Amino acid sequence: MSATERNIEERGERKSLNFIEQIIEEHNKSERFNQKVHTRFPPEPNGYLHIGHAKSICLNFGLANKYNGKCNLRFDDTNPATEDVEYVDSIREDVHWLGFDWQDREFYASDYFGQLYDFACSLIKKGLAYVDDQPSDEIARQKGTPTQPGTESPFRSRTPEENLDLFERMKNGEFAEGSKILRAKIDMSSPNMHMRDPAIYRIRKTPHHRTGGAWNIYPMYDFAHGLSDSIEGITHSICTLEFEVHRPLYEWINNQLVDHKPQQIEFARLNLSYTVMSKRKLKELVEGKYVKGWDDPRMPTICGLRRRGYTPESIRNFSERIGVARRDGIIDLALLEHSIREDLNRRASRVMSVLDPLKVTLVNYPENYSEEVKAINNPEDPEAGTRNVTFTHELYIEREDFMENPPKKFFRLSPGGMVRLKYAYIIKCLDVVKDDHGNIIELKCEYIPESKSGNDTSNIKVKGTLHWVSIAHSQQIEVRIYDRLFMDEEPDGHKDKDFKDFLNPESLKILKNCFLEQSVNTVDLKQRFQFERKGYFCHDKDSSVSNPVFNLTVPLRDSWAKISGNVN
């Protein structure tokens, strides 16, 4: 656990409990679950996990951890038509990567298909479930509307014997998909639509990714979920707000069939500004090639954030900070960015890289000479030590660090102006070289020999310090600059517009002419870097030996951008 996490936790323990913790502590007082806390994270393996899932994962595992309980990983795989092992693997990887361990408790709703079938039979025997032969559209019609009661199915009064027989034959594959369905017999006039004889088992002849062709019928979510929770001894079944209206059904089913009855608790799902979070929309972005895949660094998926350079710790801190409640809202993306900056500031090695090079020639520095200057790897961490960087008469600086006609508060390089090259010398700009089109292509500068970092006797005070690389001692790299994927705070919050209308055309900029100091070995890189004065970067999997690629994780805060009006 990090110092930040500990601080947050201590603050939390000293102060208030979130509403779920309050419920748990009430249960502990009343001994409802014998002081036990057992949660589960129940993804459906039909898509990749995103930052919203991370909130749920941190919540479920975090609560278990806090109350000395356990948290299971359970795949809610009751719909073979949409699910796949590809997703199972990615989910497993993502939960692990986030830092959580479910030990030997990796379960699948499909593990319980046998038991679930038996439970359905008992429901039938109790006269609380029946097989309906009507087509789905007819059943839907009879459901009524939220304001009008439904009507009862003509098959509602079949005898348990007949239902049992029919249900068994459904299982045996005697009937076509959609021709019959098992429904719970509850109340067609309930104000809660979910209580109007909900479907609990349907015929599906699609092979299941785990049970293969063993089953011709599959339980519906409402039937399988609560019973799976009960089977696993879950005490607190935490889910998002949209399941709130399912809670009466969740409880009805468990009340009919089992002794151990978990408590379902709903919380508001995470919404992040400038992004979309629904699986459907993320899938649309991937399939429509608006992004390069589920792990595109612009995606809010766990794998996308990972590739972007986010650390598990930063995501855990983020979920701690956003809290948990029952009202929906939108979290400011700035909070996520703050979390990763905070983490990377502490641990990322600083290196110098020029992303938009402008050549600087030091006219008074010997041509065939070079010196090694000492650079600090991480000012936040003395243990990180130092490294040497080579200094010569031909350098690159950042193009934006020079202005021919600078505004007042610009304290970088300009004609006649002086600036320090970090860890090296102060230089003075003597001349601006332009091409035929008037573009600046080079600066002729002189260096001040007495100004060398470490033993500066020049007595010159400069306001700016620039990063740089020696042209002869740098390596060319590709840098991918990412910005928010959407230009609107709530891209899916406009009734008359498609969320894709707000796609940011500049969400990815590929810079191929960047130069990185030689000290960095760009082969087989796992660590994250701060490119001085620019931001945090990580090595991308698209890298090759001849073309190293770095992703921008997040830029440094930039108060100059605010002053100069170049705010993102």
Add this chain to the structure above:
RNA sequence: UGUCCCAUGGUGUAAUUGGCAACACGUCUGAUUUUGGUUCAGAAGAGUCUAGGUUCGACCCCUAGUGGGACAACCA
């Protein structure tokens, strides 16, 4: 013309009913700084959706209203 949930600075969360409200992010000042980063010091910003009620006392309890959300998949 229904049922249920929600409502606290810009954003997100707090506040054993009992000191006109705290924390984080964001914003703004200033200091430090060989990263316009970090750090440090400070500031602005809500009187808790509205109206009643209970109470000596309400962000908190009750009622009504308003606003937002959820609910009619053989999805989860």
